[in-house]
Amino acid sequence: MKGKLGLKAADTGMVFLDGVRVPKGRVLGREGEGFRIALSTLDTGRISLAAGAVAHATALDLSLAYAKERRQFGKPIAQFQLVQEHLAAMKLDLEAARLLTYRAAWKKAKGEAYTLEASLAKLFASEAANRVAYRAIQVHGGYGFFEEYEVARLYRDARILTLYEGTSEVQKLIIGAHLTGMRAF
Numbered sequence: 001m002k003g004k005l006g007l008k009a010a011d012t013g014m015v016f017l018d019g020v021r022v023p024k025g026r027v028l029g030r031e032g033e034g035f036r037i038a039l040s041t042l043d044t045g046r047i048s049l050a051a052g053a054v055a056h057a058t059a060l061d062l063s064l065a066y067a068k069e070r071r072q073f074g075k076p077i078a079q080f081q082l083v084q085e086h087l088a089a090m091k092l093d094l095e096a097a098r099l100l101t102y103r104a105a106w107k108k109a110k111g112e113a114y115t116l117e118a119s120l121a122k123l124f125a126s127e128a129a130n131r132v133a134y135r136a137i138q139v140h141g142g143y144g145f146f147e148e149y150e151v152a153r154l155y156r157d158a159r160i161l162t163l164y165e166g167t168s169e170v171q172k173l174i175i176g177a178h179l180t181g182m183r184a185f
């Protein structure tokens, strides 16, 4: 599919399955359990995706370097309190996202149920990556709006994170179902 906002280095296509016949020896799992198995793979995918969101730490590294180098009013902009507020908020978002991601991966590695932890990590990390990318452009000022600066690509790439592998709304429904024991979907 052409014309994506981000993830331009990865091809995206649609797969349609219609009337497919699978020989018995090729069936993965048990018959009738496909949907459950497919959904269970999403839990693992959500941890990977949260880890991908944490990789937006690059946006903080770039912003730190730029803020130390860029001078306005006779000072590096890193010395301005409001620029430091952006940097501190980015750091906080990234650290929290990292820890939630590690916890979900740790529970999976121990063989424990981790659906809730994977959803918490995916929801927080993907929303955090968008906040971080937004702030990175803010720190770069007008230059951040140009593709020449990597933060512009990070901003575009962050946007998909709250959509695939279950949208943020869907993660909230999963978390809500765990908390209440009642499914809203």
Ligand SMILES: Cc1cc2nc3c(=O)[nH]c(=O)nc-3n(C[C@H](O)[C@H](O)[C@H](O)COP(=O)(O)OP(=O)(O)OC[C@H]3O[C@@H](n4cnc5c(N)ncnc54)[C@H](O)[C@@H]3O)c2cc1C
Pocket: 004, 007, 012, 160, 163, 164, 165, 166, 167, 168, 169, 170, 173, 185
């Ligand atoms: C670049 C890209 C790559 C992708 N890769 C894959 C892939 O590898 N494999 C794959 O299977 N899919 C993939 N997708 C599809 C992606 O997972 C879906 O786009 C995503 O799950 C949202 O589904 P939808 O687009 O049908 O949106 P919709 O379901 O139409 O949702 C639209 C809006 O309504 C909200 N909504 C929907 N249902 C509810 C509900 N019950 N309660 C509350 N809110 C709701 C959603 O959260 C969203 O905000 C990819 C999409 C993109 C853009």
